[in-house]
Amino acid sequence: xxxxxxxxxxxxxxxxxxxxxxxxxxxxxxxxxxxxxxxxxxxxxxxxxxxxxxxxxxxxxxxxxxxxxxxxxxxxxxxxxxxxxxxxxxxxxxxxxxxxxxxxxxxxxxxxxxxxxxxxxxxxxxxxxxxxxxxxxxxxxxxxxxxxxxxxxxxxxxxxxxxxxxxxxxxxxxxxxxxxxxxxxxxxxxxxxxxxxxxxxxxxxxxxxxxxxxxxxxxxxxxxxxxxxxxxxxxxxxxxxxxxxxxxxxxxxxxxxxxxxxxxxxxxxxxxxxxxxxxxxxxxxxxxxxxxxxxxxxxxxxxxxxxxxxxxxxxxxxxxxxxxxxxxxxxxxxxxxxxxxxxxxxxxxxxxxxxxxxxxxxxxxxxxxxxxxxxxx
Numbered sequence: 012x013x014x015x016x017x018x019x020x021x022x023x024x025x026x027x028x029x030x031x032x033x034x035x036x037x038x039x040x041x042x043x044x045x046x047x048x049x050x051x052x053x054x055x056x057x058x059x060x061x062x063x064x065x066x067x068x069x070x071x072x073x074x075x076x077x078x079x080x081x082x083x084x085x086x087x088x089x090x091x092x093x094x095x096x097x098x099x100x101x102x103x104x105x106x107x108x109x110x111x112x113x114x115x116x117x118x119x120x121x122x123x124x125x126x127x128x129x130x131x132x133x134x135x136x137x138x139x140x141x142x143x144x145x146x147x148x149x150x151x152x153x154x155x156x157x158x159x160x161x162x163x164x165x166x167x168x169x170x171x172x173x174x175x176x177x178x179x180x181x182x183x184x185x186x187x188x189x190x191x192x193x194x195x196x197x198x199x200x201x202x203x204x205x206x207x208x209x210x211x212x213x214x215x216x217x218x219x220x221x222x223x224x225x226x227x228x229x230x231x232x233x234x235x236x237x238x239x240x241x242x243x244x245x246x247x248x249x250x251x252x253x254x255x256x257x258x259x260x261x262x263x264x265x266x267x268x269x270x271x272x273x274x275x276x277x278x279x280x281x282x283x284x285x286x287x288x289x290x291x292x293x294x295x296x297x298x299x300x301x302x303x304x305x306x307x308x309x310x311x312x313x314x315x316x317x318x319x320x321x322x323x324x325x326x327x328x329x330x331x332x333x334x335x336x337x338x339x340x341x342x343x344x345x346x347x348x349x350x351x352x353x354x355x356x357x358x359x360x361x362x363x364x365x366x367x368x369x370x371x372x373x374x375x376x377x378x379x380x381x382x383x384x385x386x387x388x
Contacts (some may be wrong), residue, residue, distance in 0.1 A: 019358045020357065021357055026379055027235050030346050031350075033350075034208055040182055040204075041206040042269050042308060045179065046078065046179050047071065048173040048176050049071055049183055050069045052066050052067070059159055063162065064164075068160070068164055071117070073113065073114040073116075074114075074174065083312065086307045087104050087274060088274050088279070089302070095298055095300040098302040100112075100149070101302070110148065110306050111140070113132070113177075114149075114265060115129060116150050117149065117189045119151040120151075122151050128167035128169070128173075129145070129174070135171070151189075156194060156365075156368055157364025182202075184201070185201050185360070189223050190225070194247070195225060198356055198371060198373040199359045199361065203224055204219070205220055205347040211339065216340075218268045220347040223262065226296065227292060228240075229245055236385070243374065243377065262352075264351075265303075265306075266304070271309035273331045276307075278305070284301075284344060286345045288348060288352065291353065
């Protein structure tokens with residue numbers, strides 16, 4: 012379990028000019044009630060031995076209404092830019108427009124363990140919710156360049172424990188949680204988060220984003236509108252035959268808000284995630300699985316997910332932002348996604364994993380100098 016502030020400064024803190032007003036932690040947990048937990052596994056070095064290591068992986072859990080709110084449905088919607096990836100439970104989210112279980116992000120071959128971990132935690136802690144079907148949302152990106160991905164290192168019990176330990180407040184970034192072994196734009200990537208405050212009808216709402224960034228080719232990277240990637244050295248140190256295809260990988264984005272939205276509006280926010288990704292340079296590689304989920308924590312109690320025969324007949328009611336005012340929330344998604352991806356790169360360190368494969372951290376000082384030079388009038 013890794014929590015708290017990261018050792019390195021985030022993109023905004025070192026002078027990257029970014030649009031929008033962030034929340035107090037500039038994190039998905041700025042949305043009231045949202046809790047995040049990190050399982051970070053870093054063990055061993057040297058040659059790969061499947062089942063032993065080296066291990067560079069983990070899991071990130073997101074609880075939309077916190078542990079106390081598991082089973083209380085949120086409006087939700089998903090979107091896909093490129094389907095070379097997996098997000099379990101997405102079909103049910105699309106069918107019913109709701110989400111009421113913890114969300115987990117992990118590596119591609121740990122989806123089953125994470126799925127089981129959510130079920131085990133609910134059975135033990137929310138037994139009334141366990142009386143009906145559970146279709147947890149578990150999404151993945153591939154960390155096999157650095158990690159013993161075929162070893163069963165992410166275990167259901169550890170995922171369940173991470174749910175139990177999740178909390179609000181600051182969120183660690185970089186090589187933590189499900190992002191531990193991930194790479195982005197040819198440098199060390201991983202977990203990033205950001206938030207934006209949006210005012211509507213005299214009230215402030217928050218749009219928060221968490222990304223698991225494992226995508227993009229080095230020469231695509233753009234920071235604050237400046238194409239820095241083409242001038243940077245390759246961040247990987249590995250034999251050419253072991254190098255992953257340029258742009259290969261995936262990105263998962265989870266968008267949260269306390270603004271009252273309909274499920275279709277949640278889907279609309281999910282569809283804007285690629286615009287934020289594009290601001291960082293990617294054109295969306297075929298070998299990248301780019302899957303997105305948005306949920307709204309407003310309207311608690313309005314969406315009932317129980318068996319029909321267990322629910323008294325009555326009409327439900329929801330408040331929602333009129334479609335004519337939705338653009339400011341779409342803007343917030345684009346801005347927060349861009350910043351979350353940059354944070355995953357900026358708040359990071361070099362990492363060496365299996366078979367000596369090394370991925371260097373983004374050379375932040377060089378990038379800042381290029382951004383400042385590139386933005387001079």
